[in-house]
Each structure stands twice: as structure tokens, then as C-alpha cells.
Amino acid sequence: xxxxxFLATIGRYCLLMYRVFAVPDRWRMTLRQTLLEMENLGLxxxxxxxxxxxxxxAIMTIQIKLDMDNPLLPAYTTGLATRDxxxxxxxxxxxxxxxxxxxxxxxxxxxxTMRITEQIDALEIMGVNSANYLIWPKIVAFVIMMxxxxxxxxxxxxxxxxxxxxxxxxITVAEYQEGIQFxxxxxxxxxxxxxxxxxGFIIASVSAYYGYYAYGGALDVGKASTNAVVNSxxxxxxxxxxxxxxxxx
Amino acid sequence: MIDLQDxxxxxxxxxxxxxxxxxxxxxxxxxxxxxxxSGKTVLMKSLIGLHRINKGxxxxxxxxxxxxxxxxxxxxxxxxxxxxxxxxxxxFMSVLENVMYPLEMFSSMTxxxxxxxxxxxxxxxxxxxxxxxxxxxxxxxxxxKRAAIARAIVLNPRYLFCDEPNSGLDPVSSLxxxxxxxxxxxxxxxxxxxxxHDMNSVMEIxxxxxxxxxxxxxxxxxxxxxxxxENQDLNEFIFASGLFKDLKKAHVVLHxxxxxxxxxxxxxxxxx
Numbered sequence: 001x002x003x004x005x006f007l008a009t010i011g012r013y014c015l016l017m018y019r020v021f022a023v024p025d026r027w028r029m030t031l032r033q034t035l036l037e038m039e040n041l042g043l044x045x046x047x048x049x050x051x052x053x054x055x056x057x058a059i060m061t062i063q064i065k066l067d068m069d070n071p072l073l074p075a076y077t078t079g080l081a082t083r084d085x086x087x088x089x090x091x092x093x094x095x096x097x098x099x100x101x102x103x104x105x106x107x108x109x110x111x112x113t114m115r116i117t118e119q120i121d122a123l124e125i126m127g128v129n130s131a132n133y134l135i136w137p138k139i140v141a142f143v144i145m146m147x148x149x150x151x152x153x154x155x156x157x158x159x160x161x162x163x164x165x166x167x168x169x170x171i172t173v174a175e176y177q178e179g180i181q182f183x184x185x186x187x188x189x190x191x192x193x194x195x196x197x198x199x200g201f202i203i204a205s206v207s208a209y210y211g212y213y214a215y216g217g218a219l220d221v222g223k224a225s226t227n228a229v230v231n232s233x234x235x236x237x238x239x240x241x242x243x244x245x246x247x248x249x
Numbered sequence: 250m251i252d253l254q255d256x257x258x259x260x261x262x263x264x265x266x267x268x269x270x271x272x273x274x275x276x277x278x279x280x281x282x283x284x285x286x287s288g289k290t291v292l293m294k295s296l297i298g299l300h301r302i303n304k305g306x307x308x309x310x311x312x313x314x315x316x317x318x319x320x321x322x323x324x325x326x327x328x329x330x331x332x333x334x335x336x337x338x339x340x341f342m343s344v345l346e347n348v349m350y351p352l353e354m355f356s357s358m359t360x361x362x363x364x365x366x367x368x369x370x371x372x373x374x375x376x377x378x379x380x381x382x383x384x385x386x387x388x389x390x391x392x393x394k395r396a397a398i399a400r401a402i403v404l405n406p407r408y409l410f411c412d413e414p415n416s417g418l419d420p421v422s423s424l425x426x427x428x429x430x431x432x433x434x435x436x437x438x439x440x441x442x443x444x445x446h447d448m449n450s451v452m453e454i455x456x457x458x459x460x461x462x463x464x465x466x467x468x469x470x471x472x473x474x475x476x477x478x479e480n481q482d483l484n485e486f487i488f489a490s491g492l493f494k495d496l497k498k499a500h501v502v503l504h505x506x507x508x509x510x511x512x513x514x515x516x517x518x519x520x521x
Contacts, residue, residue: 026354113340122337125297125410126351127326 013209019131020139020205033137041103041138041204042145046152048102049095053153056094057160060085065171078171079179082161084188091153092192093240096199099149100232104207107138108228111211112221120212131212139204146200147193154189191247198243199236206232250275251296251408251440256305258288258295265291267464268305275407276438278431278454282446283461284486292461293412293444297329298322309408327355330401330439332411332430336393338385338400344371344392345381348400355404370399374429391422395429402433409434409441415450427453448487451475460486 024030065078111134114120123130158180165173207228214224251273258266265288273279281289294300296307298314307314309325317325338347348367352358358366371381374395380388385396394414401409411430415423431454434441445451451458455472460483468480475487 029353117335117340118333118337119339121299122331122333122339124299125326125329125331126354127323127329128354129323 012213013205016131016135016209016212017205019129020135020208022129022132024132024136025128030133030137033133034141037137037141038145041106041142042149045099045102045145045149048098049149049153050156052098053091053095053156054160054163056090057082057086057157058164059160060090060157061161061164061176062168062170075175076179076182079161079176080182081179082176083158083180083184086154086157087188087192091150091157092196092199093236095150095153096146096196096203096236097233100203100207100236101229103142104203104229104232105225107204107207108211108214108225109221111135111208112214112224115212115214116217116221135205135208135212138208139201142204143197143200146196150193150196151189154192194247195240195243198239202235202239203232206235250310251442252306252308253296254306254308256292256295256307257303258291258300259303265464266295266302269461269464269466271459271466271469273440273442273459274457275440276435277441277456278434279440279442279457279459280451280455281442281444281459281461282451282486284446287461288464289444289446289461290412293410293442296442297331297410298326327404328407330404330406330409332394332397332401332409332414334413334416336385336390336397338393338397340385343382343384344376344388344396347385347396348403351400351404367399367403370403371396373402373433374399375425390417391419391425394418394422394426398426398429398433402437402439405437406439409439411441411443411445413444413446415445415447420449423447423449424453430454451487462486 061078061082064081068077068081111120114134120130120134123133161171161176161180162173165171165176210224210228210231211221214221253269253271253273256266256269257264269292281292283289291300295302296314298317302315305315309328312321312325314322314325338344339350342350345364345367348370349363352363352366356363368378368381376392376395376399380392380396385393388396409430414426414430418426427450430441430443433439443450443454452472455475458468458470458472458475459466460468460480462482468478468483470478475483478484
């Protein structure tokens with residue numbers, strides 16, 4: 001029964017994506033929606049990204065320094081570990097899990113509410129491909145905005161650690177700077193950006209799926225929103241394993 | 250004209266529509282009436298292709314909807330307008346943008362022409378100009394319905410569907426909406442189908458009425474013929490309204506020759 005339901009869900013998701021990626025009825029309208037979604041899903045998420053990245057960068061630096069305070073370890077270890085953690089996992093995966101909560105629930109509840117108030121039916125009756133009109137701009141906008149958000153997160157995370165060096169004597173600025181520059185691999189940034197774009201697609205499309213097939217009332221939209229966040233988070237983690245194996249191993 | 254031939258629809262093995270055969274005429278307000286749960290909404294959604302029927306034909310001027318491919322169905326839908334029970338106006342657009350939306354999607358008009366056309370349609374449904382820039386949540390239920398009618402007619406549809414157009418409205422607003430639907434239907438020669446259980450609407454605009462009971466179309470006729478019907482189920486349904494009880498009593502008294510089988514016709518025993 002579980003397998004049957006799972007396969008049915010995958011099938012419905014694929015059919016929905018087939019409709020989503022049809023040629024838009026009016027490119028002008030779709031592009032206008034995409035710009036609006038870039039602001040709604042991307043720019044409006046910058047606040048949370050800035051706060052979390054700045055603080056997590058600072059906290060990571062302090063904790064790593066305190067845990068690795070060993071004369072046998074080189075002084076640059078703290079900066080190096082902070083940088084690699086930020087570049088490899090935090091700014092892409094953890095940030096996406098946080099965004100799955102914010103953006104995922106936003107998408108699912110918005111589309112779910114449109115479904116239960118018959119706005120999606122109204123689009124269909126007009127002859128509009130509702131999946132394409134509503135979901136395509138969200139997916140494209142979020143995937144486009146992800147690299148920028150990841151770069152902002154990386155930069156601010158590193159600045160958070162730098163602020164620790166400036167404002168306390170836990171670590172010196174010179175040690176930290178040496179660490180974040182030591183053995184730098186630009187491929188990690190590329191890897192992180194690719195991952196974040198895949199995660200962006202997963203979050204937007206899975207959340208849209210749960211919203212699009214919501215039915216019932218407000219309570220059901222809430223359930224759809226919860227399912228969207230939980231399932232997109234799980235799929236982000238699963239794809240993280242696959243991508244890490246594929247791109248780093 | 251829309252022809253339904255032996256339309257069946259089931260959900261999870263439960264048959265909701267059990268072989269409905271009927272006809273809806275252009276230039277007339279065609280009403281689907283029946284109790285809650287009788288299958289009216291399923292019939293309406295099947296008519297517009299939101300539900301896929303299990304058996305039968307739905308012919309739009311000879312074009313069979315269930316047999317249509319996705320693109321054909323989308324083209325047909327561009328000939329349809331629909332007024333939903335909850336209006337279904339887009340929350341994120343103003344009233345004017347809502348009405349302009351179908352034009353933006355499907356017409357090659359300039360922005361100015363689209364705006365003029367939308368303003369004309371909003372004027373046609375008597376919406377005050379000050380409401381054009383407001384969002385749907387900022388206007389009353391009656392105004393929302395009128396805006397939804399304006400959106401439904403903006404592309405000059407051949408078929409207009411109205412699902413419970415009076416639900417949630419006071420009697421005066423209901424009357425305004427009913428008359429608006431009727432006048433638009435006649436003015437543009439649209440095949441209008443209204444799904445309702447409001448007997449006041451039936452009397453106000455019912456040119457062609459189809460009565461649905463437990464998934465069957467058990468009676469069809471005009472509002473005048475309602476009074477002389479000997480259909481037991483229909484009489485039970487209309488007699489639930491006190492107004493109709495009185496009206497039919499008066500009709501029986503005034504026209505006893507129309508009730509040959511008995512003085513009560515097929516009415517419930519307590520009717521007269």
C-alpha cells in the first residue's frame with residue numbers, strides 16, 4: 001500500500017512537472033510573474049539569510065576555536081574549518097533547509113489557498129495552463145536566486161567569523177584570515193552553487209505539488225504546507241548525499 | 250447549445266450521475282436545481298471538463314467534450330465564462346486587473362484597449378469606478394460576484410456557467426445578480442447554465458429548468474410549468490419553500506382544470 005501510494009505520488013509529481021514546463025501561453029505574463037517571484041521568494045528571504053549566516057559564522061568560529069585549542073594543531077585550523085563548513089554544507093544545504101521552511105510553506109499555502117478557493121479552477125476554465133502559470137515562475141525564480149543567496153550566505157558567514165576576531169581575543173584576525181585563505185579551492189563554491197540550485201528546484205517544485213493538489217479547507221492547506229516542508233527537506237537531504245558522492249567523491 | 254447524452258460519473262465506485270440526458274439552450278438561462286448532494290455541482294464540473302465523465306456525451310454545438318484532446322479542451326474553454334460560488338477572483342490582483350487578466354492572456358489588444366474593455370464590462374455589471382483599484386478582499390460579496398461576472402464575460406463567451414451565484418448574498422443583492430445574469434444572457438445570446446437551489450432565482454430567471462434528484466434528471470421545463478408539474482420529487486423540493494407552497498395553492502385554486510388527476514395533483518397531502 002505504501003509503495004503504491006509512493007509510486008502514485010511520484011507519477012502525479014512527474015505529470016505536474018510535465019504541465020509546468022510546457023511552453024507558457026504568454027511569455028510576457030510569465031516573465032513578469034517570474035520577476036515578482038524573484039522578489040517574493042528571493043529578496044524577501046535575504047533578511048533571514050543575513051541574520052542566520054552572520055551569527056552562525058561567528059558561533060562556528062568560536063566553537064571550533066574552543067574545541068581545537070591544541071598546540072599541536074596549526075593556528076589556521078579554525079579559519080579553515082569555518083570556511084569549509086560554510087562553503088561545503090552550511091550555505092547550501094543548511095540554508096536550503098531553513099528556506100524550505102520559509103519558502104516551501106509560502107509556496108504550498110499560497111497555491112493551496114488558490115486551489116480551495118477555486119482560483120485554480122477559474123484559471124483552468126479560462127483555458128490557462130494553471131500549473132505553468134503559477135508554478136513555472138516560482139521554480140525558475142527560486143533557482144535563479146539561489147546562487148545569489150548562497151554567495152551572500154558564504155560571505156556573511158565568513159564575515160561573522162571575522163567579527164569574532166575583531167571583537168574578542170578568542171582568535172586573532174591574522175589567524176582567521178590565514179585559515180580562510182589556506183588551501184582555498186574555488187571548486188567548493190561551484191559545488192555549493194550547483195547543489196543549491198538543485199535544492200531550490202526541489203523545494204519549489206515539491207512545495208508547489210503539495211499546494212496544487214491540496215483539497216478541503218484551511219486545515220488541509222495547513223497540512224499541505226507541513227507536508228511540503230517535511231518532504232522537501234527530506235528530498236534535499238537525499239539529493240545532498242547523491243550530489244556529494246557525484247561531485248566530491 | 251449544449252447536449253448531454255447519458256452522462257455517468259462515479260467517484261470510488263459510487264455513482265453520482267446516473268445517465269443524465271438533457272439540453273441547454275442558447276439565449277436562455279438554463280437552471281440546474283436540486284437538493285444538496287443531488288449531483289448538481291458534479292454535473293456542472295463535468296460540463297466544464299473539471300471532472301472526467303465515465304460514460305456519455307457532452308456536446309458543445311456538436312463538439313464532444315469528453316473526447317477532446319488537451320489543446321482542444323483549452324480552446325473550448327476560451328469560449329466559456331464561469332462565475333464560481335465564492336467568486337474565485339485572484340487575491341493578488343485589483344478588481345480591474347482581474348477583469349483584464351483573460352484579455353492579457355488571450356487577446357492581442359493594446360493595454361489601453363484592454364483597460365477600456367475591462368472598464369466597459371465592470372460598468373455593465375454596475376460596479377462603481379472607485380472599486381476598480383481595490384482588491385477583492387476590500388469589496389463586498391455582491392460586488393465580488395459582479396466583478397466575477399465582468400471577468401466571465403470580458404472575452405464574449407458563448408457559454409456562461411454560474412455555480413450558486415446567490416450563495417451568501419442578501420435577497421436584494423441576489424435579485425440584482427439574477428437579473429444581471431438574465432440580461433447578459435439575452436443581450437449576448439449566451440448559453441447560460443446556473444446551478445442553484447434558490448427558488449427565488451428559479452422564478453426570476455428560469456427559462457429552462459432541469460431538476461436533478463439522486464443523480465437523475467427527473468424533470469425539465471420552464472418556470473411556468475413548475476406549477477403544473479405532477480413530478481412528486483419536484484413538488485416536494487419546491488414545497489420546501491413556504492413561498493412556493495402559497496403560490497402553488499393559489500395556482501391550484503385559480504386553475505383547477507390543470508390538475509385533472511386530483512385536486513392536489515402530485516403534491517404532498519398537506520399542500521392544499
